[in-house]
Amino acid sequence: MINPRVLAEDPELVKTHLRRRHADESVISTVDEIVELQTTRKTHVLERDDLRATRNSSSKQIGALFKAGKGAEAGEMKAAVTAGNDRIKVLEAELDVIEARMHDLAMHLPNLLHDTVPAGKTEDDNPVERTWGDIPTFDFTPQAHVEVGAKLGILDLERSTKLTGARFAILRGMGARMERALINFFLDLHTGEHGHTEVMVPYMVHAHVAEGTGQLPKFADDMFKLAGKVNGEDAYLIPTAEIPVTNIHREEILDIDKLPIKFACFTPCFRSEAGSAGRDVRGIIRQHQFHKVEMVWLTTPERAEADHHQMVDHAETALKRLGIPYRVVRHCGGEVSFAAHKCFDLEAWLPSQDNYREISSVSWFTDFQSRRMKMRFRPAPVEGKKQKPRLVHTLNGSGLAVGRTMVAILENYQQADGSVIIPEALRPYMGGIERLVPPAE
């Protein structure tokens, strides 16, 4: 959620940011509605609090009058307080409506953008920051991962349709092994060398938890909602570990000495892919279920920008170790996701597409998520004085998407005979084998 103070004090600034995101005018106009509601709310609150103050002091007097045996006077005051209570009830009923509307509108407003977010509307407008690695050259026509995987007998996209239809896959033999190897490789890298704490978390979350990170209320269609309630509340399958992991410390005041808290987490991810019908239908690039190792950091506003760059670097390290050529792009205004302030994507080279495809997205959310989650930290004392809690900054980034990494390996390391060389860094995780070879016909 955007800081309500900014909304109240500089609504035009907020609108400017919304325009940079190419938001609809209908969204932009809600800024004015929120500001109006804030004003109305304030007069209501002032009146209500005033009445409550009167009630509190009257109640004390009534008690004293009773003790003094002045029942008649007490009775008169009681009537006055009751009248005041009626007015309070009216005001509170109106406040409920005002606040619900205000909250609903505010929850649908995306985060403000960082100054360095470039103009642009689509991914074609994302400027390239840097590229790494040599694009492989082939003396044969490189195959798509679907063909490479099928020939190796490790990827079965036909039988999986018998189970759950399109956008699911069955990995078999060394395919399943490579999936597991990549997960372990990523986790070992991020825990052993990059200082993350590994966590395992629930794969279904309550609705209010998904509100904390910003997937709800706006993007319910992108998630799989469970038909039954879970412990009394609507729940969703997680589309990313970001949701459960970022929410771990919600509603807490964290010790600044513990920041940044750096989590690495492996989870399956479930996405409905509503609205992407027809896109990437072939292969395992876009699945309803996929695996991902995610990095989630809770940090201070002062550190956040530098931490963001470091997280990008950690994700790049994973790709470098695997020898996958990639580039880093900066999201333009139209591409920065709802909750994000600034975002870099890592895109891996895919020979079959003759292009780079997203394999990691690393975002900085400022206090947008932590305001929703009420997640704060206590700054160090200044001149012996305890400081007020402040909202933490949250970051997250894929490190990496496992299925897409496998796609990149199969395509970039494929050989003319249909075999695939296994990147050296991955070999210890695959029983030391150096190459996947198609079975004899």
Next chain:
RNA sequence: GGAGUCGUGACCGAGUGGCCGAAGGUGCCGGAUUGCUAAUCCGGUGUAGUGCAAGCUACCGAGGGUUCGAAUCCCUCCGACUCCGCCA
């Protein structure tokens, strides 16, 4: 699923319907004392809204209700724990 106990501040833990935003303790911060450490003593120490400020208002798992007045009484829900049953 059955039976029962319980949810209070960063943490532990008191709390008879008004004098409770809440005793006491721990932790933390400052000060005093002390060769160092340890110990002791004094003071301070929740969050949020509003206001120049004094102050006022709200929050004792969540939401309703009773009452002039609720941490305290009633209802519903959520959560934790113990025992029994079932079970990967």
